[in-house]
Amino acid sequence: QVRVAESGGGLVQPGGSLRLSCAASGFTLDYYAIGWFRQAPGKEREGVSCISTSEGSTYYIDSVKGRFTISRDNARNTVYLQMNSLKPEDTAVYYCALRWDFCSAYFYEYNYWGQGTQVTVSS
Secondary structure, three states: OOOOEEEEEEEEEOOOOEEEEEEEOOOOOOOEEEEEEOOOOOOOOEEEEEOOOOOEEEEEEEEEEOOEEEEHHEEEEEEEEEEEOOOHHHHHHEEEEEEEOOOOOOOOOOOOOOOOEEEEEEE
């Protein structure tokens, strides 16, 4: 059974940190690119970050560069998104998504999705 599950969201104060996890069951992540997307109320879904396999590259939208770090632990079949210096505008539901090999900024090019985890940044 294929399953993708995010965890690690929660309520944090501005300037705080969270680490999101994306764990896959039923298959290996070794040959998949993993993207993180987020969607805030009234906003369109946007790609936040991605880590590729063959390319060996990471990508970030400008608004999170220097604050977020994506990493992969193939032994644990898990991808992480370390989020530091969080801002209220980071508040959203964060989704983990998978596609074959290469990163894409477009959500419709991803094949597997987690259920989402809520990140709320407020005082």
